[in-house]
Amino acid sequence: MSSVDLKTMANAIRFLSMDAIERAGEGHPGTPLGAADITTALFTRHLKFDAGDPLWFDRDRFVQSNGHGSMLIYSLLHLAGYEKLGIEEIKRFRVLGSHCAGHPEIDQACGIEVTTGLLGQGIANAAGMAVAEAFLNRWLGPEIVDHYTYALVGDGCLEEGLGQEVISLAGHLRLGKLVFLWDDNLITDDGDIRLALSDDMPGRFRASNWHVQEVDGHDPQAVALAIDRAKRDPRPSMIACRTAIGRGIPRVEGLRIAHSGRLSADDTEAARRHLDWPAAPFEIPAGILGAWREAGRRGEPERRAWQERVAALGPEKRRTFDRLREGRLPDGWDAALRAFKRRAAESGHADHGYKISGDLSDMLAEAVPEMLSGAPDLEGATLHKRGLAAFTADDRGGRYVHYGVREHAMGSMLNGMAAHGGVVPTGVTYLVFSDYMRPSVRMAALMGLPVKFVFTHDSIGIGTNGPTHQPVEFLAAFRAMPNLLVLRPADAVEAAECWEIAMTHRSGPVALVFSRQPLEPARRRHDEENLAGRGAYVLAEAEGGPRRATILATGSEVAVALEARRMLQAEKIPAAVVSMPCWELFEQQDADYRSRVMDRAAVRVAVEAAVRQGWERYIGEDGGFVGMDGFGASGSVPDLYARFGITPERVAAEVRKRL
Amino acid sequence: MSSVDLKTMANAIRFLSMDAIERAGEGHPGTPLGAADITTALFTRHLKFDAGDPLWFDRDRFVQSNGHGSMLIYSLLHLAGYEKLGIEEIKRFRVLGSHCAGHPEIDQACGIEVTTGLLGQGIANAAGMAVAEAFLNRWLGPEIVDHYTYALVGDGCLEEGLGQEVISLAGHLRLGKLVFLWDDNLITDDGDIRLALSDDMPGRFRASNWHVQEVDGHDPQAVALAIDRAKRDPRPSMIACRTAIGRGIPRVEGLRIAHSGRLSADDTEAARRHLDWPAAPFEIPAGILGAWREAGRRGEPERRAWQERVAALGPEKRRTFDRLREGRLPDGWDAALRAFKRRAAESGHADHGYKISGDLSDMLAEAVPEMLSGAPDLEGATLHKRGLAAFTADDRGGRYVHYGVREHAMGSMLNGMAAHGGVVPTGVTYLVFSDYMRPSVRMAALMGLPVKFVFTHDSIGIGTNGPTHQPVEFLAAFRAMPNLLVLRPADAVEAAECWEIAMTHRSGPVALVFSRQPLEPARRRHDEENLAGRGAYVLAEAEGGPRRATILATGSEVAVALEARRMLQAEKIPAAVVSMPCWELFEQQDADYRSRVMDRAAVRVAVEAAVRQGWERYIGEDGGFVGMDGFGASGSVPDLYARFGITPERVAAEVRKRL
Structure with a gap:
């Protein structure tokens, strides 16, 4: 292992991040500076990955749930050697088209497992990954699937109700290979955490059967040891890492302005002096970069061993695994x-x-x-x-x-x-x-x-x-x-x-x-074609002459439309019913198909037990709509349909008055 | 105080509820039967209210957050003597138009403070009420506002993330006059609570600085004593009341089927035998009903004393209080x-x-x-x-x-x-x-x-x-x-x-x-009229001839529309801009006004930095739309508007190609 110490490696994250944020003119320095030591410990000592093969199926998953501090993950991935995140991308942080977007956007080929930024989502995604891992581990065996899922989490993710749902459920399901690293920095966007939070946060986790540790988040060795203990405990683990937000920039460290305040060249210069950082902006001293690149490839032997295990799988299991990782359904699934x-x-x-x-x-x-x-x-x-x-x-x-x-x-x-x-x-x-x-x-x-x-x-x-x-x-x-x-x-x-x-x-x-x-059955004849795949189609064509009315409907109201058509046909009004199970797929059909189905020359009336909004696209400004124009009520279904007038009689009347 | 014991009074809730549910053919018997003792303790010993004046401003608020068990609150309110909830209404449980809807629907004149049924909402509403109370108590003094807020809460409300948000925030704000009564019955819709919940629930509350007690929920005296302690503690209080769901019907008590299973006449008969209940369906023995009615009016002296204090207020404070309770803004507010x-x-x-x-x-x-x-x-x-x-x-x-x-x-x-x-x-x-x-x-x-x-x-x-x-x-x-x-x-x-x-x-x-x-400024001339109150209005009329184009826009895109109009007018194309700050208010205008603003004879193009859905109502099927047809991207604002083509040039082009 490299002789560069972890604190120095963490500083590389700090300077890359602050330089990019200063250049972009914005971008939440608090987290990348504050959590640099935590994630350095994770990436260099524990995370199972190989930057040379980001899509390795059995890699550990890492989710930065506090996505606003996105320069942290970009710095980590750049330093670890993910090809798509070269220094030019780092310099284009927050520029349209850059891989370094304002918030991390899913791109597994460059190490970003999921899009984060809406608080609480990332840790919930991580819990879902842990469920998938546990299920596949049981099915395919630990030689094929056996990895941890880590999430870096801020206060905001834990204030969100979603956070507690995840805590409760992950504890209940005993997702032991799920590890949260809490960047416990005592500062939120509003300022002092005590403005809005008095929870005993470790207590909340313990009440949901988590393994909880509390460490100094600026001591990477301590963090690494805690992760070690976390991995060995059968419960999901939360490691509360006490940090100073914006660590390294004297003007902002520990303060509210570190959360999302702007940085100046003076700030980055002051940080260089303060942390004794020898390199110019966007430059990483070769020894430090080398240590990072080594860390980024340290999973390679383990990956190769895994590939050999996959290659040695029996043919049936191999086919199954390949199918699963490629997302293909089994033959005959349908x-x-x-x-x-x-x-x-x-x-x-x-x-x-x-x-x-x-x-x-x-x-x-x-x-x-x-x-x-x-x-x-x-x-x-x-x-x-x-x-x-x-x-x-x-x-x-x-x-x-x-x-x-x-x-x-x-x-x-x-x-x-x-x-x-x-x-x-x-x-x-x-x-x-x-x-x-x-x-x-x-x-x-x-x-x-x-x-x-x-x-x-x-x-x-x-x-x-x-x-x-x-x-x-x-x-x-x-x-x-x-x-x-x-x-x-x-x-x-x-x-x-x-x-x-x-x-x-x-x-x-x-x-x-x-x-x-x-x-009620609407389709009484078998079609080989998946008609719903067209989005909308003529379910019942007008009879006895050119179409004079088109009745559009979805779901349970198709039966209403069919009955209205029956009434109209009995009056010698040729009327068609168009079933529209999926608007989005209909929009993908060619113009000719769409116009044949809709037939603008005919009167158009739509019926759906919902609000009208959007239907004008298909019925035009002068078409009729039978549905809801407000909230519902408590009553029996027949009473409600009658009360709100979602009836064949009403549909037929809307047609008639437009003929 | 009446000599009828609380358990007997609670049984009145049980029988009214089960009779109504049996008659309706559905309706969640578990909660009304299980929590009858808890709420009897609250309504007869603590809740400050007067059924003769449901709108008494300083009443204690009671929210049944587990609204699916709605027959509980209907039974309580009927028994306590709320006029609008006579026995005929109880018999019409779940019938269209009844006050006894499937879930409680806000109607403060009959004691229903808020609509509940979506889990977690009711307890959050209760926390909001407690904030309002604390604020008004401080402002107007305890002689005018000084009441508690109680919520009956089920497991579901506490599983929801919203529940934890409320727990955390109420604890943080030390809402000491907020009391939750948890119907801790160990059963959910899926069955045994342990299928999905292993939390130490009292621990979760304690971690957020609540006062927590655990009592036998079928011992109304114990519940009443616990409420007494809760009221005296400066923290918000949670009383975990252990109950048996569906208590009283031997076939369902303590079982999953009690949650929302159907009841038969056999069940209600068996319960009558089991609990030694003498009365026929929907009948309450006179002594028991009398005890309830007495409980329902026991707040009257306190209410009268309060009215006297209000009457004795100095004129200015009285005007303020009357204004506040009637929801009127102060003179000159605008x-x-x-x-x-x-x-x-x-x-x-x-x-x-x-x-x-x-x-x-x-x-x-x-x-x-x-x-x-x-x-x-x-x-x-x-x-x-x-x-x-x-x-x-x-x-x-x-x-x-x-x-x-x-x-x-x-x-x-x-x-x-x-x-x-x-x-x-x-x-x-x-x-x-x-x-x-x-x-x-x-x-x-x-x-x-x-x-x-x-x-x-x-x-x-x-x-x-x-x-x-x-x-x-x-x-x-x-x-x-x-x-x-x-x-x-x-x-x-x-x-x-x-x-x-x-x-x-x-x-x-x-x-x-x-x-x-x-x-950017769009309105450069002062109008006394609130033009936005029309929902949409002609911001800039076409010039130099009859209107040939109408450009519709809202918000930040009105500036785009104005610039497009300038371009078109420079080409001698008379174009108007309609600003549409509120579609809903525009829909309330008369047809003549709407058609003058929209002018269907002209080309119509809308511009809004959002999806098109709904705009067809105003631009018709052949109108133009300039906006978003997918998600956005990370980049500078000018780059994004250019990338997504939300520009005056594009708006003008959409007009031109339709002329």
Whole structure:
């Protein structure tokens, strides 16, 4: 091991970071300067990685959850020798197009495991990674998967409620290979931590069954020893590292201004004198850089040994592992799904939306052994557990996580699982509770992670539970989110198609939205093609003449549309029904297809048990809309549909008055 | 005091609740049966209220946070004699239009302080009420305001991250008149609590400086004694009441099926035998009902004494108190605001959006002494503190809450303050962090509470912080929410108008949305009328001929629209700019006004640094839109506007190609 001491190596992080921040004119110096010693201990003594192969599947995962201090991770990765993070990138910190963005943005090829910056998300992602690791470790064996997950965490992550959800659940699941390094610097954006926090933070962790240590965060040897103890304890570990924010710059050290204050050339000069740093801005003395580069490759022998173990796997296990790490589904994964679809079309299978989704996820879980499921204390009401054993502290082979009433942790842990790879993460809750995890869904969309979010009980059709539980604005709010497929199937056939889309969609998350109430069969003929994959399609064409009306609908309201069409056709008004399970996929169709489906020459009326916003795109300014214009109410489903006028009669009337 | 013992009185709750649930065919029997003894102790021995005057301002507040067990509060209120909750209403539990909705819905005239059912919300509301109480107690004196706030809380509320945010903050602020009664029944919807929770829950509360007791929740005397101790302790108190869920029905008691399982007539019969209950369904023996009615009026003498103290107030203090309890602003509250508006128009006042909002909230806080403000660790970046002292454990006169990084607690505590009355609650954070508190905003909208949510840093205009911090879908997502005014002013003049709208809007919350970057002056002439109050208006009419183009814009993009108009006018294309600070208010204008502003005969192009969704309502299917079609990026503001093409040139081009 190199003779350069860890404190000197940590100073390299400090100077790279302060130089970049000074150059950029902004950028949170507090964390990179304060936590330099902690992360030096981690990267040089413990973290299992090889900068020469950032995507090594069994690498330890490191997440900087306090992403605002992003120059810390950029400095670490540059020093460790990640190729994509050369010094020119460091100099372009916060410039459009740089790998060194304002907050770390997922790019695993250069060592950034997940996008962070929204507080609490990173530690939840880390907990999800630890679940994925534990599951794959049990399945594939420790010779293939056996790594730790570390997260650097600030006060903010622990003040967020999400933080406590993660603490509670990680302790409950005894995620022993999860280690938090708390940068305990006593300073927040507002100033003294005591302005807003009096918690006994170690006590909070202990109350949730964590292993807790407290160390001097500027003593890298002490930190390294603590990590050693943490790794040996069977519980998840939190190491409280007491630090001085902005350590090294005399003007700001220990003060509020270190958090996100600007640095001047005077500051960096003063720091050079104060820490006796010999090099010019952006230069690292060769011996120190050499020590870092050595640290960055010290995992190479371990990686090679791992590769040999992988090469020595039996053919079947090797195929499985390759498939998992590449995110490919097993051959024949969709056989049962497709059989279900055919059967549903031919038998006129009608059932509660959530039950249909449960049936489908049950058969998918059977066919796809890497599928992990779970719900926040709604097993009985969402029916996505079925044959799955629970993933618990004692059974890592279980594939269903009882999240407790912790939607936000679920969402962000699913993101962590997806970022880890090797598993297909799925979580289900009521649509209305999705607001509690909306930041997770957004982060999945932003990162392009293939998470399957399932949301049931999707409208006033939940009935007597009343307006708190009746989502009316959620479809619109999710459709507004970039890079999210919102899928709301009309019946069992479309449900199978939507689940097929969900399983094969790799570039972002999906929101699969299901009713509580029964979905009447809409598709009575089997189609080989996945019609939902078009986003929208003509479910029932107008008859008896050129189309005079188009009725657009999704989900449970497709049945309303079909009945309205029947009424209109009986009056000799040729009317078509267009089912629109996924707006985003429809937008990807060519203009010709879109105009054929929509037919602007006809009267257009949409029906959906939700707010109107967004529908004008398809019905135009003069089209009709039948749906909700406010919150719902507590009552029986028939009473509610009647009260809010979401009826075939009303749809037909909206058509007639426009003819 | 009546001779009927508390256990018998509690059984009255049990039978009313189970009869109503059996009749409704659904409705969560677990809580009303399990927590009947706890709440009997509270209502008969401690809660300061008078069923004959539910709106008594100094009543103790009671919140049933585990709202799914709603028959508990309905039974309590019926038994205590709240007029609006007669036995016929109980029989109509879960029927459309009943006061006994699936989850409790705010109706203070019948004793329901807030709408609950989304877990964690109720206890956060309660904490907000306790803040309002402490503030008003300090201001008006204990002879006018001096009450406790109680919340019944289930495991779910404490599993939610929001729960921990509340625990941490209430402990930090030492809200000593806040008492939680935890229905510690060891059962959740999934079953045994140990499926998902291993926390030492009392330990979590102790780590946040709460007073904690553990009692037998079926011993009402013990509970009453514990409440007594809780009231005397200066810390907030949590009383862990160990109970058996579904207590009283032999088939379900202590079991998962008690949580939300259906009850049969056999169950209620078995319970009658088991508890030796003499009365038929929905009948309460006269002696027991009498004891309850006596308990429901036992606060009357105290209320009368309080009314006498109010009547004896000096005239000025009386006027102030009457104004506060009626929610009226002080005379002349808007003088400085209106002067600012005039000055801004005349001087061409340009400044950062968040700074303008800070200036305005500063002058409003000066004029409106009941205005409470706060932010989740963003004081420096939102500038809404200024002259305000912090509200702390030691200074209840402070008017700014340092919430720490706890957006969700902030949002839901603001709701609690608004529900309490007497204060004007305001909270500010970055728009992108609003997702963490979206459930709070929704609950404010659903309850119709006049909360002022201020969201700054509203677009890619936040710059180098990058896509995590750049809201692109948030305007659309909030506009989709019923009963929320979304106000996005274009400049300092509109900012003053929007704040004026916010302060006078009483029927629901507002979201005031401000840029980070400077807002150039758009309104250069003073108008007495609040033009933003129209929602949208013609800011600059077309010149030199009939209007050929209408450019619609909000906020920081109004300057882009004005510059595009200048370009078009230079080409002799008569173009108008319509500023649309509030879509919801525009929708309330008459058809004639709306069509004059929009002018469908002209080409329409909208510009907003956000997603398109919803704009089709105003630009039609063939209009142009200049904005975002995905997430943002990290870079300087000019670089980002150029990269994403949000420029006057592009707006002008979109107009030209449609002429």
